[in-house]
Amino acid sequence: MAAGVPVLILKEGATRTYGREALRSNILAARIIAEALKTSLGPRGMDKMIVDAFGDITVTNDGVTILKEMDVQHPAAKLIVETAKAQDAEVGDGTTSVVVLAGSLLEKAEPLLDQNIHPSIIIEGYKKAMEKALEELSNIAVKINPKDKEYMRKLVYTTLSSKFVGQEAEEIRNKLLDMIIEAAYTVAVEQPDGTLRMSLDDIKIEKKKGGSLLDSQLVKGIVLDKEVVHPGMPKRVENAKILVLDAPLEVEKPDITAKINITDPRQIEAFLEEQTKILKEMVDKIAETGANVVITQKGIDDVAAHFLAKKGIMAVRRVKRSDIEKVAKATGAKVVTSIKDVSPEVLGEAKLVEERRVGKDKMVFIEGAKNPRAVTILLRGASDMALDEAERNITDALHVLRNIFMKPMIVGGGGAVEVELAERLRKFASTVGGKEQLAIEAYAEALEEIPVVLADTAGMDTLEALMELRKLHREGKIWAGVNVVEGKIEEDMTKLGVVEPVRVREQVLKSATEAANALLKIDDVIAAAPPKEGKKGKKEEGGEEEEEGGSSKFGSEF
Ligand SMILES: Nc1ncnc2c1ncn2[C@@H]1O[C@H](COP(=O)(O)OP(=O)(O)O)[C@@H](O)[C@H]1O
Numbered sequence: 001m002a003a004g005v006p007v008l009i010l011k012e013g014a015t016r017t018y019g020r021e022a023l024r025s026n027i028l029a030a031r032i033i034a035e036a037l038k039t040s041l042g043p044r045g046m047d048k049m050i051v052d053a054f055g056d057i058t059v060t061n062d063g064v065t066i067l068k069e070m071d072v073q074h075p076a077a078k079l080i081v082e083t084a085k086a087q088d089a090e091v092g093d094g095t096t097s098v099v100v101l102a103g104s105l106l107e108k109a110e111p112l113l114d115q116n117i118h119p120s121i122i123i124e125g126y127k128k129a130m131e132k133a134l135e136e137l138s139n140i141a142v143k144i145n146p147k148d149k150e151y152m153r154k155l156v157y158t159t160l161s162s163k164f165v166g167q168e169a170e171e172i173r174n175k176l177l178d179m180i181i182e183a184a185y186t187v188a189v190e191q192p193d194g195t196l197r198m199s200l201d202d203i204k205i206e207k208k209k210g211g212s213l214l215d216s217q218l219v220k221g222i223v224l225d226k227e228v229v230h231p232g233m234p235k236r237v238e239n240a241k242i243l244v245l246d247a248p249l250e251v252e253k254p255d256i257t258a259k260i261n262i263t264d265p266r267q268i269e270a271f272l273e274e275q276t277k278i279l280k281e282m283v284d285k286i287a288e289t290g291a292n293v294v295i296t297q298k299g300i301d302d303v304a305a306h307f308l309a310k311k312g313i314m315a316v317r318r319v320k321r322s323d324i325e326k327v328a329k330a331t332g333a334k335v336v337t338s339i340k341d342v343s344p345e346v347l348g349e350a351k352l353v354e355e356r357r358v359g360k361d362k363m364v365f366i367e368g369a370k371n372p373r374a375v376t377i378l379l380r381g382a383s384d385m386a387l388d389e390a391e392r393n394i395t396d397a398l399h400v401l402r403n404i405f406m407k408p409m410i411v412g413g414g415g416a417v418e419v420e421l422a423e424r425l426r427k428f429a430s431t432v433g434g435k436e437q438l439a440i441e442a443y444a445e446a447l448e449e450i451p452v453v454l455a456d457t458a459g460m461d462t463l464e465a466l467m468e469l470r471k472l473h474r475e476g477k478i479w480a481g482v483n484v485v486e487g488k489i490e491e492d493m494t495k496l497g498v499v500e501p502v503r504v505r506e507q508v509l510k511s512a513t514e515a516a517n518a519l520l521k522i523d524d525v526i527a528a529a530p531p532k533e534g535k536k537g538k539k540e541e542g543g544e545e546e547e548e549g550g551s552s553k554f555g556s557e558f
């Protein structure tokens with residue numbers, strides 16, 4: 001490489017950092033993110049309160065939520081954030097672990113860099129360590145029976161055990177647990193090989209402020225946060241034949257440019273009559289199909305609503321696109337985009353469609369749908385914050401179930417699996433030798449950061465905890481870990497029910513290693529000058545898009 005020849009002409013104000021300096025600055029940035037997230041790991045993790053530029057407040061200990069809300073600027077930090085988001089999208093869990101592990105891998109790389117070990121050797125060593133760790137992970141994983149509902153209930157209980165503090169906590173957890181388990185097993189489909197599959201799309205979470213979390217309910221069907229359009233319409237329809245529309249029941253408004261010249265009052269009357277006639281014809285056409293419920297994404301004119309009511313048809317308008325899709329899927333309806341395509345064949349079916357009072361509002365319940373694999377968890381709660389956090393916790397628990405359904409294998413949590421893998425990696429390292437051995441040993445040490453952080457959240461002496469864990473694992477207690485609730489070392493975390501889906505831990509290892517290695521590979525950072533004050537507003541508007549673009553750039557490079 002021809003060093004020192006300036007081939008790049010940078011814009012004024014752009015900065016460029018090379019070599020070790022670039023590497024150090026990236027490592028530092030990634031470690032700062034990890035440091036910030038550490039204290040929220042595990043059930044004793046602290047909550048973070050994040051206030052955005054608009055003054056909106058989020059309180060959470062959910063890793064990916066914290067990262068999404070934090071306005072991260074440094075490119076290396078952004079890469080870590082993107083990795084956590086990818087982890088979240090892939091398995092829906094383990095995001096905090098990924099960030100902590102990636103940060104720790106980079107931290108442990110520093111002394112090696114100080115010894116002048118080339119980054120490429122560290123990268124290679126980390127890769128080998130990861131592969132070995134994955135191999136050992138499947139060796140120690142325990143097979144479980146996903147159809148054992150009671151066992152799965154216990155398992156999900158531990159995911160929720162850290163959440164909801166306060167007096168009603170136990171009651172709330174049990175309530176949510178009942179709904180989660182029931183929902184998951186309702187939508188799960190047995191595969192030919194005996195395993196279960198579930199799609200999170202089949203479980204809708206609808207939040208309605210008011211009441212308490214204990215008033216939440218599981219509905220075997222779909223709940224729409226809408227009222228029936230017209231007071232004259234039935235509020236309850238049994239054996240519903242449902243027309244799902246993506247078309248308005250309105251007469252198209254004339255163009256803004258079109259001008260209607262009215263010279264005679266009778267012309268207005270004729271015009272209105274004509275409109276009424278068109279609407280009546282629409283409603284007649286719908287009634288002819290036998291439909292007794294109409295659900296549309298678009299509007300319904302008051303006159304059309306009146307005619308529908310006269311025919312005894314219940315109607316709901318301005319339903320969200322995503323809900324329209326769910327209703328169609330659940331009831332077997334075809335979404336119709338034009339009234340002329342309405343026919344008996346496109347109708348969906350459900351045993352009951354009913355408007356019910358929920359707190360101060362009314363909602364429409366569609367139950368006993370043709371496809372029984374559609375459920376709604378209707379959450380109630382005193383505040384938006386409480387509802388949002390409950391939704392995140394439920395989503396987490398559902399992800400745990402989905403991951404175990406997909407791959408019914410577990411490992412001990414509370415850092416047990418990490419300590420065991422670290423022990424095994426150290427043994428492996430000695431067979432590799434050379435400088436790579438050092439990198440593999442560094443990887444092992446990085447894994448131990450998970451139990452160390454957990455012990456820290458429980459106020460334990462971290463060094464003592466680690467020593468004891470290593471000792472127990474050397475004695476063959478492979479699931480010895482940190483009981484953070486009681487603040488002590490436990491010989492078998494699986495007995496406590498603190499277990500983790502293997503699928504999540506696999507993904508944690510892969511994502512964290514990939515992120516750390518990607519940063520270790522960079523030896524040149526070219527940063528454009530920050531935008532001038534005047535341009536700021538413009539940049540902020542397009543902020544989201546820019547961020548997306550930035551991340552995909554990373555994605556394609558590594
Ligand atoms: N009751 C518990 N005791 C000890 N460790 C636990 C317990 N529950 C969960 N953990 C551990 O906490 C870690 C997960 O913490 P969490 O906050 O869910 O972060 P992540 O975003 O990585 O999933 C795992 O290592 C898990 O084994």
Ligand SMILES: [Mg+2]
Pocket residue numbers: 093094095396
């Ligand atoms: Mg988790």
